[in-house]
Structures are given as C-alpha cells and as structure tokens.
Amino acid sequence: MKYQKIKPFIKHSNSRNYKRGEIIYAQDSLPTSLYxxxxxxxxxxxxxxxxxEVFLRVFGKxxxxxxxxxxxxSPYHANSxxxxxxxxxxxxxxxxxxxxxxxxxxxxxxxxxxxxDLGQAELRLAGVxxxxxxxxxxxxxxxxxxxxxxxVWTRKEIADFSVTTFESVARVMTLLAENNIIQKxxxxxxxxxxxxxINFNI
Amino acid sequence: MKYQKIKPFIKHSNSRNYKRGEIIYAQDSLPTSLYxxxxxxxxxxxxxxxxxEVFLRVFGKxxxxxxxxxxxxSPYHANSxxxxxxxxxxxxxxxxxxxxxxxxxxxxxxxxxxxxDLGQAELRLAGVxxxxxxxxxxxxxxxxxxxxxxxVWTRKEIADFSVTTFESVARVMTLLAENNIIQKxxxxxxxxxxxxxINFNI
DNA sequence: CGTTAGTTTGAGGCAGATCAACTTTGGTGG
DNA sequence: CCACCAAAGTTGATCTGCCTCAAACTAACG
Numbered sequence: 001m002k003y004q005k006i007k008p009f010i011k012h013s014n015s016r017n018y019k020r021g022e023i024i025y026a027q028d029s030l031p032t033s034l035y036x037x038x039x040x041x042x043x044x045x046x047x048x049x050x051x052x053e054v055f056l057r058v059f060g061k062x063x064x065x066x067x068x069x070x071x072x073x074s075p076y077h078a079n080s081x082x083x084x085x086x087x088x089x090x091x092x093x094x095x096x097x098x099x100x101x102x103x104x105x106x107x108x109x110x111x112x113x114x115x116x117d118l119g120q121a122e123l124r125l126a127g128v129x130x131x132x133x134x135x136x137x138x139x140x141x142x143x144x145x146x147x148x149x150x151x152v153w154t155r156k157e158i159a160d161f162s163v164t165t166f167e168s169v170a171r172v173m174t175l176l177a178e179n180n181i182i183q184k185x186x187x188x189x190x191x192x193x194x195x196x197x198i199n200f201n202i
Numbered sequence: 203m204k205y206q207k208i209k210p211f212i213k214h215s216n217s218r219n220y221k222r223g224e225i226i227y228a229q230d231s232l233p234t235s236l237y238x239x240x241x242x243x244x245x246x247x248x249x250x251x252x253x254x255e256v257f258l259r260v261f262g263k264x265x266x267x268x269x270x271x272x273x274x275x276s277p278y279h280a281n282s283x284x285x286x287x288x289x290x291x292x293x294x295x296x297x298x299x300x301x302x303x304x305x306x307x308x309x310x311x312x313x314x315x316x317x318x319d320l321g322q323a324e325l326r327l328a329g330v331x332x333x334x335x336x337x338x339x340x341x342x343x344x345x346x347x348x349x350x351x352x353x354v355w356t357r358k359e360i361a362d363f364s365v366t367t368f369e370s371v372a373r374v375m376t377l378l379a380e381n382n383i384i385q386k387x388x389x390x391x392x393x394x395x396x397x398x399x400i401n402f403n404i
Numbered sequence: 405c406g407t408t409a410g411t412t413t414g415a416g417g418c419a420g421a422t423c424a425a426c427t428t429t430g431g432t433g434g
Numbered sequence: 435c436c437a438c439c440a441a442a443g444t445t446g447a448t449c450t451g452c453c454t455c456a457a458a459c460t461a462a463c464g
Contacts, residue, residue: 046324046325046328048328048331048332048333049332050332052328052331052332054324054327054328054331054332056324056327056328067317068317068320068321069317069321070317071313071314071317072314072317072318072320072321073314074318074321077321077324077325078324100310104306104309107306107309107310107313108302108309110313111273111309111312111313111316112273112274112275114313114316114317114320115269115270115271115272115273115274115316116274116276117320118270118274118316118319118320118323119270119271119274119276119279121320121323121324121327122248122256122258122279122280122323123248123279124327125256125258125323125326125327125330125365126248126250126254126256126258128327128330128331128365129250129254129256129330129365130250130251130252130254130256131250132451132452133451133452154409154410154411155410155411155412156410163327163330163331164452164453165452165453165454166410166411167411167412167413167452167453167454167455168451168452168453170411170412170413171412171413173411174412174413186460186461186462187410187411187460187461187462334419334420335419335420356441356442356443357442357443357444358442366420366421367420367421367422368442368443369420369421369422369423369443369444369445370419370420370421371443372443372444372445373420373444373445375443376444376445388428388429388430389428389429389430389442389443
C-alpha cells in the first residue's frame with residue numbers, strides 16, 4: 001500500500017529515524033499506530049520460541065506497514081526492523097480512524113492490498129511443501145534483488161525469507177555462481193541469467 | 203466473513219448445489235463472482251505442478267469465499283471444493299460492485315477479515331519451519347475438529363492442512379490414540395484431552 | 405589494522421518422505 | 435440385509451534432503 005494515496009489526508013504525524021537492526025515495533029505488542037516509510041527499508045520478522053526466525057514481508061520507500069495487526073485488531077505477530085537507515089512517519093490511532101471514516105475509497109485500496117498479500121503468503125506456504133530449498137532460495141534472490149537492488153541482503157535474511165538456514169543459502173549461491181547464473185560480489189551478488197535463476201533447481 | 207452482514211443488501215443471486223468432491227471454482231481461472239455457503243462446508247486447496255496439495259482454508263455455513271481473488275483481482279490460486287453436500291449462493295460481479303459502493307462499512311469488515319487471515323497464513327508459514335509434524339498435525343486436529351465437529355476429515359485432508367503426508371498423519375494419530383489424547387472412531391476421532399493435544403510433541 | 409559479523413565448506417545425523425504390502429471401513433447394489 | 439469392493443487407513447522398511455555442528459576463512463567498518 002502506497003503512502004502517496006493517503007498523504008494528502010494526513011493532518012498530524014510524527015517522524016522518527018532508525019538505524020539498521022533497530023526494532024520499530026515488537027512482536028506481541030499491541031498496535032497503536034500506522035507506519036509509513038519516508039526513506040529506507042523495513043523487514044517484518046516472526047520469531048518463534050525455539051529461536052527460529054521467518055522473514056515475512058519487506059517494505060520499501062513509500063510503503064505503509066503495521067496495518068495488518070492494526071486492522072486485525074490483534075497483537076503484532078512479528079517484529080518490524082529497519083534494514084538500513086530509515087525514516088518513519090507514525091500516524092496515531094485517532095488520525096487513522098478519522099481518515100478511514102472520511103475516505104472510504106482508501107479502504108478498497110487496503111482490501112486489495114491485503115488480498116494480494118494473503119495470496120502471496122499462502123503460495124509461500126504451499127512452496128515450502130512442494131519446492132526444494134534451491135528453488136525457494138533462487139526465487140527469493142530474484143524477488144529481493146529485483147525489488148530492492150540497493151539492499152545488500154545477508155545470507156541469514158535470504159534464508160529467513162526462503163524458510164531455510166543460512167548454510168543452505170550459501171551452498172545454493174555457490175552452486176548458482178559456479179553455473180554463472182549469479183555472480184558473487186563481496187557479500188552482495190548480481191544476477192547474470194534471470195531466466196535460469198527463476199527456473200533453477202537441484 | 204459472515205453472509206448475514208451482506209444478505210440484507212443482495213437483490214439478485216443464483217443458487218447451486220454441490221456434492222462432496224465437486225469443484226466450485228478452479229485454480230487459475232478468473233473470479234467473476236462472490237460465493238456464500240447456505241449449507242455445507244467448502245475447502246480451498248492449492249495444487250502444485252508436482253502433484254502436491256495444500257489445504258489453505260475451510261469455510262463453513264454462512265461464510266463468504268472466493269473474495270480473496272475477487273478483491274486481489276487475480277486468478278484463483280486454489281480450487282474450492284465441496285467437502286459434503288453443499289448449497290452455494292452466487293453473487294455476480296455487478297451486484298458485488300453495487301453493494302461495495304453503496305455500503306462502504308462492509309469494506310472495513312472485509313479489511314479486518316483479510317488482515318486476520320493474512321496473520322494466520324503467515325503463522326502457518328512460520329510453523330512449517332519451527333514446529334514438528336506432530337505439533338502441526340495436533341494443531342490441525344484441534345482446529346478442524348473444534349471448528350467443524352460434524353465433518354469427518356480424511357487423513358489426506360488433515361495432512362494437506364498440516365503441510366505433511368497422510369502416512370505421517372496416521373502415525374501421529376496412532377501415537378495420540380495410544381496416549382489416550384484422542385480416540386479413533388472408525389475414520390473419525392474424538393478429542394479426549396484437549397490440553398495435551400494442543401501441547402503435544404514428539 | 406584489528407575486530408567482529410558474516411560466509412564458506414565439510415562431515416554426519418535425523419525427521420520425515422517415499423515406497424510397499426496389508427488391513428479396515430463404509431457405501432452400494434444385488 | 436448382507437456381500438462386495440473401492441477408497442481410506444495402517445504399519446514397516448528404506449531413503450534422502452536438509453539441518454546441525456564445527457572449524458576455518460573473509461569482508462567491512464571504525
């Protein structure tokens with residue numbers, strides 16, 4: 001969901017800056033606001049009791065986040081964390097309610113966004129069952145690199161996004177590099193053959 | 203999302219009956235309507251190219267379904283299938299659009315529902331990573347039996363809901379029965395100890 | 405240039421999938 | 435109402451993809 005559509009209607013808001021690794025809101029806490037990214041990137045990470053982490057969604061410049069829990073009216077099911085220097089605009093509950101009431105056309109926008117996200121989440125769920133780790137990692141590389149070309153993703157982040165371990169990501173990436181499908185560049189990488197990367201397996 | 207909230211606004215609709223196993227709409231086809239369950243139960247099953255199936259959501263009497271793809275404006279990502287004799291009311295696209303326009307308060311209802319469903323889908327995604335098959339199967343038994351006590355779920359359906367195989371479900375259920383946590387009753391089962399079932403592992 | 409966080413690679417183990425053979429269930433039609 | 439049979443379930447044996455643990459290496463930042 002894009003900030004630009006809502007921006008004209010906002011009368012009051014606060015702004016805050018975060019550095020890489022800082023938590024913007026914490027899993028299990030209650031939502032009180034909506035968040036917008038003025039600049040930077042934010043990741044949504046679910047942490048389970050046994051220490052495993054899953055990277056649920058990424059938000060870039062101009063995106064709204066924190067809306068799922070806000071509208072579900074339930075505690076956050078994940079931490080939101082800055083993935084670099086990030087500037088966030090915070091809209092209070094009162095302001096959100098006013099805007100929703102005065103501009104119902106934005107609700108349809110929100111319905112549409114959530115419907116798309118639900119579809120993606122369910123396809124990822126199915127993907128864990130029917131795709132190999134190599135396939136999931138390859139797809140994650142495509143998604144993360146094309147959507148956020150300036151972000152240097154760690155193996156851990158790619159692993160959490162692919163629902164696997166960072167060792168498995170390292171192995172797949174070594175294999176991809178050996179086949180010239182990607183090219184490692186320090187901790188970063190570039191995609192040499194997008195077609196092969198999309199269809200990679202074993 | 204409950205039919206009762208929308209029912210008063212519907213002027214035109216069609217009705218159709220389905221028997222167990224019949225497909226109501228097919229994965230990859232385009233949504234043209236919204237569906238309501240007058241009686242019966244409907245399952246949403248994603249099928250992947252390699253033949254694996256994942257049971258994404260269940261809908262009971264009074265529920266709306268087909269709304270995710272409808273509002274995402276994208277092809278269905280799963281088959282919807284009658285899980286028993288089921289009577290469905292079909293609302294055309296034109297009728298949906300009219301109702302959405304005339305009754306924006308329903309949109310907030312839809313936002314809320316989708317936000318809850320997205321949270322559940324993402325927690326299931328995380329669960330595949332951080333829970334054992336025994337835990338996932340136990341949770342599925344709790345959910346499916348408490349929510350739909352009259353439905354006799356096959357091992358395959360429970361497996362697809364738990365993102366595992368029917369053999370694994372059979373093994374877990376045998377173990378649960380040996381510990382008197384559940385009791386098998388033909389193909390059905392009853393829950394003897396809900397607390398232990400919720401927290402079951404290994 | 406030292407330190408720390410991140411990465412690579414190997415070896416080994418195991419949870420759960422797969423394959424296979426057999427049993428049970430419950431609906432159907434004679 | 436019972437006999438039949440296809441569909442569903444059970445159970446054992448085996449296999450394997452991926453995780454885990456470990457150890458050495460390297461990039462990046464102050």
